[in-house]
Amino acid sequence: MQLADRMAPLQTNVFADMDRAKANAMAAGQSIIDLSLGSSDLPTAPHVLDAIAAALYDSSTHGYALFHSTDPFRRAVATWYEQKFGLPVDPETEVLLLIGSQEGTAHLPLALLNPGDFALLTDPGYPSHAGGVHLASGQIYTMPLLADHGFLPQFQDISPQVLSQARMMVLSYPHNPTTAQASLEFWQEAVAFCDRNQLVLVHDFPYGDVTYSGQPAPSVLQADRQKRVSIEFFSMSKSYNMGGFRVGYAIGNAELITALRQVKANIDFNQYRGILQGAIAALTGPQDTVHQTVETFRQRRNTCIAALDRIGWAVPTPTATQYIWAQLPQPWTDNSIDFGVQLVEATGVAVAPGRGFGKAGEGYVRLALVHPVAVLEEAVHRIANFLQVHSPHRIRGKTPPVKGTVGR
Structure with a gap:
């Protein structure tokens, strides 16, 4: 075969x-x-499990979960971001439920890349970022992350020839595996670079709460408040210990959210609505x-x-x-x-x-x-x-x- x-x-x-x-x-x-x-x-926290358990006996949760049925979850996400980062978010056009954030980072290249287009990825980086580019028949340009530079990419090292064929840059801070963090000033530089070079800036953000300073890590949307070039992916797995429930979401530029929604509509339905009840409880309940x-x-x-x-x-x-x-x-x-x-x-x-x-x-x-x-x-x-x-x-x-x- x-x-x-x-x-x-x-x-x-x-x-x-x-x-x-x-x-x-x-x-x-x-x-x-x-x-x-x-x-x-x-x-997983008991109040989250209680919300999921209660939903099991509600027959209205037993059917397919299409986009509009996810409205309560998307509203909870928008409120959470507004409270956490001071960012206004439209839950209808700027939030999309995902079956874990990895689904989103792997599928987004299908919406952005034509065969042969470049994606700029960090090296080292999370393996599924590269997998999604390969499945979209794109090319990968790796940006080395070195200890001497705080495990941050050096944008000036990217050749103009690559940039002319590039459509997206994927970053993730706090970073897996190097554990590095990125400042808001770095994100402002990254947003300006992507804006100049007509790149989509993709931020994989599962460890935003797992910091030891007492403060959450910056969201890329704090540097791109108008959401001109950016989309961010968050997972319920790390902050809320819900890895097995497979709940994540994308938030950011409305055009990118629509494109990812169109890809997703051809691949899967959403997860069981009872799980979403648990995710809502996690986002709106005690932290x-x-x-x-x-x-x-x-x-x-x-x-x-x-x-x-x-x-x-x-x-x-x-x-x-x-x-x-x-x-x-x-x-x-x-x-x-x-x-x-x-x-x-x-x-x-x-x-x-x-x-x-x-x-x-x-x-x-x-x-x-x-x-x-x-x-x-x-x-x-x-x-x-x-x-x-x-x-x-x-x-x-x-x-x-x-x-x-x-x-x-």
Whole structure:
């Protein structure tokens, strides 16, 4: 059977390779501590679950959910944005329900790109951003994110020839996987750059609340208050621990929202309206659970950073997201995939190889803080034992690693 050429770039996936390595480790009897996936282990708030449960017995929620039936959700989103960012939002023309934000970022290129058009993507970046461009038969121009520049793209490095063929730029801050943040001044620069070059500015914004400064990260719409060039994607997965419910939305330029709605209408209906009742409860109800989630990840971050430091692995303390972005020691600086595969097979600890997020991610691994602190300490203990065997010259711990008991 012959598949379409556009499928070729989708054939290989580092995370599928890691999934096989995890399966092999489990088959060999390892107990797995999975730090490779950003799926939160924290529960959805009770008032959200109550709203969903109540809807189950309302037969009016059992049918198809077309666009106009999502009006209450879209109004809740508009009010939430107005309160949070001081931005006026038209729920009818500037908000679109999505089955998770990944659906939107993957489908938007179908509305924007003709075959051969360029999309400007960050490297490293979230893999589905590239997948959507490939499916739209577009070309990818990667903007390297380097530590020397705070993991921010350097717009002046993009060639005029590429810009002449480019139609969209995708950014995401707070950033997965580097954990970097972007200031409002950066967003103003990005909006002006896209405006000058007739680019759509796409902001993937799932970690907007997961910051440790006490303030949410800036929305791109704060820099583009007229919504001239921008569209933003938000997910209920991180702030509200609703990953499995698959609720997200797009907000921004009305023409872009209409175009994405037209693509979506040819692919799917919306999710069950009872789930939307839960999402409305999350957005309009008490927000203390969001703060509790952030505090939980702050404690886990502090524990994990301190444990890594004790074994001699110095890692910058992230100011946002539920991840740690760690530069690998020798001899792994050029092969994060081998490190990830060998680590999970030897210890049961699974991390995400940086190479899976792009070429510029090579030499790093991402650790997701999706386990309690005791489990994270056990994971670092196992990593220390692995490094003592494979990188003994790197272990200079201030105190010997404490033998863990979790997962044994």
